[in-house]
Amino acid sequence: MNEQQDHHRRGILAALAAFSFWGLAPIYFKWMLAVPALEIIAHRVLWSIPVMAGFLLLRDGPGFWRRMVLPPRTVAILFVSGCLVVSNWLLFVWAVNNGQILATSLGYFINPLLNVLLGFLFLHERLSRVQTIAVALAAIGTVYLAWFLGVPPWISLALALTFGLYGLVRKKLGVGPMIGLLWETLLLAAPAMGYLLWAINHEGIAFAHLSRHLDMLLALAGIITVLPLVWFNVAARSMPLSTLGFFQYLSPTTTFLLAVFVYGEPFTQGYVVAFTCIWLALALVSGESVVRARRLGLR
DSSP, X not given: OHHHHHHHHHHHHHHHHHXXXXXTHHHHHHTTTTSOHHHHHHHHHHHHHHHHHHHHHHHHTTHHHHHHOOOHHHHHHHHHHHHHHHHHHHHHHHHHTTTOHHHHHHHHHHHHHHHHHHXXXXXXXXXXXXXXXHHHHHHHHHHHHHHHHSSOOHHHHHHHHHXXXXXXXXXXXXXXXXXXXXXXXXXXXXXXXXXXXXXXHTTOOSTTTSOHHHHHHXXXXXXXXXXXXXXXXXXXXXXXXXXXXXXXXXXXXXXXXXXXXXXXXOOOHHHHHHHHHHHHHHHHHHHHHHHXXXXXXXX
């Protein structure tokens, strides 16, 4: 029993570390305001490759090379999913560095509800009455925010959609998260390097030209990407997914608190209504999941 408790405790600590790390990510990107978002993402792609490959070689040994062999169709789909996740990264970094952290928090709160809708539309998963109400509540909150702002909350919706579609594509592939991400970054390494070479010859790049401090931050992009993913994998192996699902709200909650109380972004009436609707929707979905898990446990 003690070994099982230690295993579960290790999972909780890993989940807390992963989602707290993701929630605090805006601080890291705020330190690089002088660097264009595209350059940050190019470095993130390129520096992630040696970090992930090194970790997987240490973890899997010779089995790493066997796991990297995938069918051509799977590799082609991983290129699509790679474009989706890199688009999500780019939107997030651009939003953070343009004073839109609150919009990113809203986007990642919307994402679990969008996943429910995508499951219904593409995986033929049935929506329960509670899930239908939750999706409707989220829609009401989002529409109200669009009315209040005068334009749809494009950043929040785009972040939720790109990450939701990324999850949908990866779910249908069945490739491990780190092997998949390594393939995605390998496939996008050439475009990333191409952008950096183009920037050197046209508008210049920040790396090796502004400060050693910025160079170090850009070089750390690989660890910043891979480390929380390692923790997430430890957590996923150590606790039920239903439990892990609750921890996912820690990341946008932390980002929300940073936006309002650290960076002073205005929490307007539109955001109050939108967040209230979405928090209520998430509470309904989470509550239903708990009830369902307890019922299954009693059988």
